[in-house]
Amino acid sequence: MYYLGLDIGSSSIKAALVEVATGKSMGVVQEPEQEMGMFAQKNGWAEQKPEDWWLHICKAITRLKKQNNISRTQIKGIGISYQMHGLVLVDKAGTPLRKSIIWCDSRAVEIGNKAFHEIGEETCATSLLNSPANFTASKLKWVKDNEPEIYKKIYKFMLPGDYVAYRFSNTINTTISGLSEGIFWDFKNDTVANFLLEHYGIDKGLVPDIVETFGLQSVVDAKGEAESGIDAGTPIFYRAGDQPNNALSLNVFNPGEVAATGGTSGVFYAVTDNLSSKESTRVNNFAHVNYKKSTPRIGKLLNINGAGIQYRWLLNNLAVSSYEDMNTLASNIKVGADGVCLIPFGNGAERMLNNKEIGTRLVNLNLNNHHKGHICRAALEGIAFSFVYGMEILKSDGIKPKVIRAGNDNLFRSEIFANTVATLIEQEIEIYNTTGAIGAARAAGLHKGDFESFGKAITENDHVMTFMPFKDKAPYLEAYQNWKNELELVLGKENRE
Numbered sequence: 001m002y003y004l005g006l007d008i009g010s011s012s013i014k015a016a017l018v019e020v021a022t023g024k025s026m027g028v029v030q031e032p033e034q035e036m037g038m039f040a041q042k043n044g045w046a047e048q049k050p051e052d053w054w055l056h057i058c059k060a061i062t063r064l065k066k067q068n069n070i071s072r073t074q075i076k077g078i079g080i081s082y083q084m085h086g087l088v089l090v091d092k093a094g095t096p097l098r099k100s101i102i103w104c105d106s107r108a109v110e111i112g113n114k115a116f117h118e119i120g121e122e123t124c125a126t127s128l129l130n131s132p133a134n135f136t137a138s139k140l141k142w143v144k145d146n147e148p149e150i151y152k153k154i155y156k157f158m159l160p161g162d163y164v165a166y167r168f169s170n171t172i173n174t175t176i177s178g179l180s181e182g183i184f185w186d187f188k189n190d191t192v193a194n195f196l197l198e199h200y201g202i203d204k205g206l207v208p209d210i211v212e213t214f215g216l217q218s219v220v221d222a223k224g225e226a227e228s229g230i231d232a233g234t235p236i237f238y239r240a241g242d243q244p245n246n247a248l249s250l251n252v253f254n255p256g257e258v259a260a261t262g263g264t265s266g267v268f269y270a271v272t273d274n275l276s277s278k279e280s281t282r283v284n285n286f287a288h289v290n291y292k293k294s295t296p297r298i299g300k301l302l303n304i305n306g307a308g309i310q311y312r313w314l315l316n317n318l319a320v321s322s323y324e325d326m327n328t329l330a331s332n333i334k335v336g337a338d339g340v341c342l343i344p345f346g347n348g349a350e351r352m353l354n355n356k357e358i359g360t361r362l363v364n365l366n367l368n369n370h371h372k373g374h375i376c377r378a379a380l381e382g383i384a385f386s387f388v389y390g391m392e393i394l395k396s397d398g399i400k401p402k403v404i405r406a407g408n409d410n411l412f413r414s415e416i417f418a419n420t421v422a423t424l425i426e427q428e429i430e431i432y433n434t435t436g437a438i439g440a441a442r443a444a445g446l447h448k449g450d451f452e453s454f455g456k457a458i459t460e461n462d463h464v465m466t467f468m469p470f471k472d473k474a475p476y477l478e479a480y481q482n483w484k485n486e487l488e489l490v491l492g493k494e495n496r497e
Contacts, residue, residue, distance in 0.1 A: 001019070001020040001021070001074055001075075001076045002017045002018065002019060002020060002026065002068075002070065002074055002075050002076065002441075003017070003018050003020055003075070003076060003077045003078070003079060003237075003441045003442065003444040003445060004016070004017060004061070004064075004075050004077070004078045004079070004230070004441055004444070005017075005018065005078075005079045005080075005081070005436075005437040005438055005439065005440035005441025005442070005443070005444065006057060006060075006078070006079070006080050006081065006164065006437060006440060007081040007082075007242065007245070007435065007436035007437040007440060008053050008057070008080070008081065008082040008083060008160055008161065008164055009083055009242065010036065010038065010046075010048065010083050010102055010103065010104065011035040011036055012030045012031065012032060012035060012036060012056070013030070013031045013036075013053060013056040013057050013060050014028055014029070014030050014060070014435060014436065014437040015028065015029050015031070015057070015060035015061055015063075015064050015437055016028040016029075016064075016435065016437035016438045016440070016441045017064055017068055017070070017075075017441060018438060018441040018442050020076055020077075020445065022457065022461075023442050023445070023453075023454070023457025023458070023461060024457070024461055025434075025438045025441075025461065026068055027064060027067055027068055028435060028437055028438065029060050029063045029064050029067065030060070031056040031057070031059045031060040031063070032056060032059075036048065036052065036056070038102070039099055042107075044105070044106040044107060045101075045105050045106075045107055046101075046102050046103075046104045046105040047098075047099035047100060047101055047102060047105065048099060048100050048102055049096070049099050049100070050088050050096045050099075050100050050160070050163050051096065053160065053163070053164060054163075054164065054167045054227070057164065057167075057228065058227055058228050058229065061228055061229050061230065062229055065229060072225070072229055072230055072231040072234075073231050075230055075231065075234055076234070076235075077234065077235050077236075077237045077444035077445070077447070078168065078220075078230070078234060078235070078236045078237065078238075078444060079236075079237060079238035079239070079439075079440035079441050079442070079443045079444035080161045080164055080165060080236065080238065080239045080240075080440055081161070081239075081240055081241070081242050081245035081246075081436045081437065081439065081440040082159065082160040082161030082164065082239070082240075082241060082242060083102060083103050083160050083241075083242055084103055084159075084181045084241035084242055084243060085102075085103040085134075085135050085136050085139075085159075085181060085182065085241075086100050086101065086102045086103055086136065086159060086160040087100060087101045087102075087136050087139040087140055087143070087157060087159075087182075088100045088157065088158040088159065088160060088162070088163040089140075089143065089150065089154050089156075089157055089158075090154070090155055090156055090158065090163075090166075090172075091153050091154070091155050092155045094155075094166060094170070094172070096163075097150050097153055097154060098143070098147070098150055100160065100163075101139045101142075101143075102160075105134075105139070106134055107134075107139070107142055108134050108135075108138035108139045108141065108142045109133070109134045109138075111132075111138045111141050111142055111145075112131060112132040112133040112134050112135065112137075112138035113131070113133070115132040115138065115141075115196070115199060115200070116131040116132055116133070118199070119132075119195070119196070119199055121280075123195070124280065125277045125278075125280045126187075126188055126275075126277070127186045127187060127188040127189070127193065127195070128183050128185070128186070128187070128193060128196065129180075129187055129275065129277040129280060129285035129286075129298065130183055130277065130280050130284055130285055131280060131281055132183050132196065133183070135181070135182055135183040136157075136159065136181070136182030136183065136184070137182055137183045137184050137193075137196055137197075137200065137202070138183070138200075140157055140200070140202060140206075141200040141201075141202065144200070144201065144202065154203075154206055155206075156172050156206055156207075156208050157206050157207070157208075158172065158174065158208060159174060159178045159181070159182060159241070161178065161239045161240070161241070162174045162178065162208060162239070165217060165218055165236050165239060167224065167227070167228075168218070168220045168221075168224040168228060168230065168236060169218035169219055169220055169221055169224055169236060170221045170223060170224065171217075171218035171219075172208050172209070173208050173209040173210065173211045173217060173218065174207075174208040174209070174210060174211070175210065175211060175212070175213045175239055175240070176210060176213070176287050176291060177213050177240055177241065177244055177286065177287045177288065177289055177291060178239065178240070178241065179192065179207075179210070179287075180286045180287035180291075181241045181244075181286050183196065184196070184197075184207065185287060187275055187287075187296075190293045192204070192207055213238065213239065213240060213289045213290070213291075214237065214238055214289070214290075214443070214446045214447050214449070215237065215447050216235050216236075216237065216447065217235075217236045217237065217238075217239060218235075218236050219232075219233050219234060219235050219236065220232050220233060220234040220235075220236070235447075237443075237444040237445075237446070237447040238440060238443040238444050238446060238447070240289045240440075240443070241286070242436055243259075243261075243267060243269050243286075243299065243301055244269070244286065244288055244289050244299050245289070245436050245439055245440055245443070246259055246261060246267075246269065246407070246436055246439070247259035247269045247271065247288070247289075247299060248289050248439050248443055249407075249432075249434050249435065249436055249438065249439025249440075249442075249458075250405040250406070250407065250432055250434065250439075250458070251405065251454070251455040251458045251459070252269070252271055252405055253271060253288070253289075253290050253297065253451065254271060254297075255271055255272050255273045255274075255297075255400075256271070256272075256399075256400055256401060256402030256403065257270075257271050257402060257403055257405070258270040258271070258399070258401045258403065258404045258405070259404075259405055259406070260387070260404055260405070260406040260412070260421075260429070261406065261407060261409065262307060262308060262383075262387075262406065262407075262409050262410060262411030262412045262417070263307070263308050263409050263410060263411070264307065264308045264309045264312070264347075265303060265304060265305050265306075265307050265308070265309065265347065266303070266304035266307030266308070266383070266386065266387055266390075266411070267301060267302070267303055267304070268300075268301075268302045268387065268390055268391060268394060269299050269300070269301050269302075270299070270300045270302075270394050270399045270401065271288055271297055271298070271299055271300075272297075272298050272300060272398060272399055273295070273296050273297060273298070274296075274298070274398045275296060275298060276397065276398050277397070278396065278397045278398070279393055279394075279396065279397040281351075281354065282302070282351055282352045282353075282354065282393055283300050283301065283302050283352075283393060283394065283397055284300070284301040284302075284303075284351075285298050285299070285300055285301075286298070286299045286301065287299075289443075290451075300394060300397060300399060302352055302390045302391075302393060302394055303351055303352070304350070304352065304383075304386050304387065304390055305345065305347040305348050305349070305350055305351075306344040306345035306346050306347045306350065306360065306383070306386065307344065307347075307383050307386065307387075307411065308383070308409075308410050308411050309346075309347045310342070310344040310346060310347070310360060310379055310382070310383055311323070311326070311379055311380070311383065311410070311411070313346070314326065314375065314376065314379055318372050318375070318376075319372070320372070320376075323410065323413075323414075326376045327376070327380075327414050327415075327416065329372060329373035329376045329377075330373060330376040330377040330379075330380055330414075330416055331415075331416060332373055333373050333374055333376075333377040334475070335381075335420075335475040335476055335479055336381070336475060336478060336479035336482065337374045337375075337377040337378040337381060337479070338366075338369065338370065338374055339364045339366075339482065340362070340363075340364050340365055340370055340374045340375065340377070340378040341361075341362075341363045341364055341378060341382065341482060341483050341486045342360070342361070342362050342363075342375070342378040342379045342381075342382035343358065343359075343360060343361035343362075343363070343382060343483075343486060343487055343490060344360055344379065344382045344383050344386055345357075345358050345359065345360065345386070346359050346360030352389070352390055352393055353491065356491065358490050358491070361486070361490060362375070362378070363486055364486075377416065380411075380414055380416045380417045380420070381416070381420055381479060381483070382483060383411065383417065384416075384417045384420035384421045384424075385420070385424075385479075385480050385483045385484070387421050388420075388421060388424045388425060388480060389484065389487070391425050401425065401427050402427075403427070403428065403430065404421075404422075404425070404427050404428070404429045404430070405429070405430045405431075405432060406418075406429055406430070406431055406432070407431075407432060407433075407434060407435070408431050408432065408433045408434075408464050412429070412431055415467075418431070418467040419467055419470065420476060421467075422467045422468065422469045422470075423469045423470045423473055423476045424473070424476050424477070424480055425469075426469050426473075427469065428466050428467065428468055428469070429466065429467040430463065430466050431463075431464040431465050431466065431467070432458060432462040432463055432464060433462050433463075433464050434458065434462045442454060442457060442458075
């Protein structure tokens with residue numbers, strides 16, 4: 001018997017099967033094999049058709065069943081992970097009224113910033129744990145202001161994972177964790193953030209019913225069976241946004257546990273039991289998957305836009321053939337890259353730098369002495385230093401890291417990168433070979449409440465290696481301070497301008 005896990009990203013859908021008894025992964029498929037497209041009617045906009053997500057999900061399930069030679073009745077539960085902060089609007093028939101405004105769409109920035117000032121920083125920090133910013137609630141306000149005819153037809157708003165669950169079950173509901181990621185949750189009163197809805201003039205009736213993150217949320221109906229190939233009556237047991245789900249996939253549930261991601265962008269997602277939001281403009285705070293008012297678990301998310309994309313740019317533009325070649329070149333250069341510093345923030349505005357857009361900077365390059373090996377080393381160190389800088393922000397917001405766990409993705413495959421982060425943060429980094437889809441599939445089993453067995457399945461099946469901090473920190477501290485000095489010069493110049 002198996003659990004099905006789905007991970008609905010903005011570039012693709014991934015589907016995974018795991019054994020119910022052991023949590024062992026049986027396989028993962030991706031649809032489409034090439035990236036999904038986005039609609040961008042204007043600069044800064046990003047939309048996708050929710051119906052396309054469903055189409056790709058159904059194709060992925062068909063492939064997964066065929067590859068593993070299983071029938072629909074052998075799937076005993078479904079877990080769903082999804083791209084965060086998206087907005088899906090449906091009418092009473094459940095038909096989408098417009099394309100989904102997805103996470104990377106920036107049209108609602110000014111709406112959120114205005115609300116932050118009008119409602120008040122203190123209220124937002126203590127009740128929402130965030131600025132309304134460019135999150136789902138602000139996107140819904142944009143629709144109300146700019147597409148009033150569509151707004152009048154709305155029956156419910158949903159997050160992307162809510163819509164997928166609806167297509168399986170014909171049941172509309174959501175979770176506290178999901179509402180918090182849309183900035184619809186009032187942590188102070190442990191209820192829907194009615195004061196924000198009132199400020200935006202949004203009808204409270206548009207909020208879906210709330211169900212537990214782990215438990216029987218809904219079941220596949222006859223139409224869902226006909227379209228997806230999953231047996232009617234199969235329960236949906238779990239749903240969470242991609243970053244909380246990534247943390248869950250790495251067995252990160254408790255205060256002091258930190259999940260790290262080193263892909264195109266970088267992420268630290270640190271769990272705490274503290275509702276403090278000192279850094280609410282630089283760090284996002286969401287209800288983690290195991291949040292309860294009696295035992296609050298908050299996921300503090302610090303994002304670094306300029307991460308793996310910087311290294312990929314070098315791969316595409318230096319005379320090198322692979323990341324392995326780049327890592328080899330970099331390994332022949334000493335810590336500190338002989339003074340060469342690379343500031344990697346060339347992927348748009350950086351929230352942790354107070355939304356400044358400072359770009360990528362390569363400094364201290366000596367054309368007589370330095371070559372592409374120095375640039376590769378400086379790039380890996382520069383990205384690692386940005387993670388360390390981010391951890392300093394999280395520590396200032398009350399995080400005390402006890403363990404860092406990361407997926408076996410591009411940046412963490414580099415010993416230079418991982419050793420630099422581990423040494424400067426003075427924390428072991430455990431590497432696991434898992435994915436969001438596998439984590440979502442395993443999480444379907446958590447309706448039973450057995451978190452110990454869940455963690456054991458990850459440890460026994462997925463652990464790859466552990467990076468230990470080096471005892472001799474001195475060269476790393478010197479290199480980091482040099483990099484930080486260069487960054488502060490850039491930030492100082494930005495402030496003066």
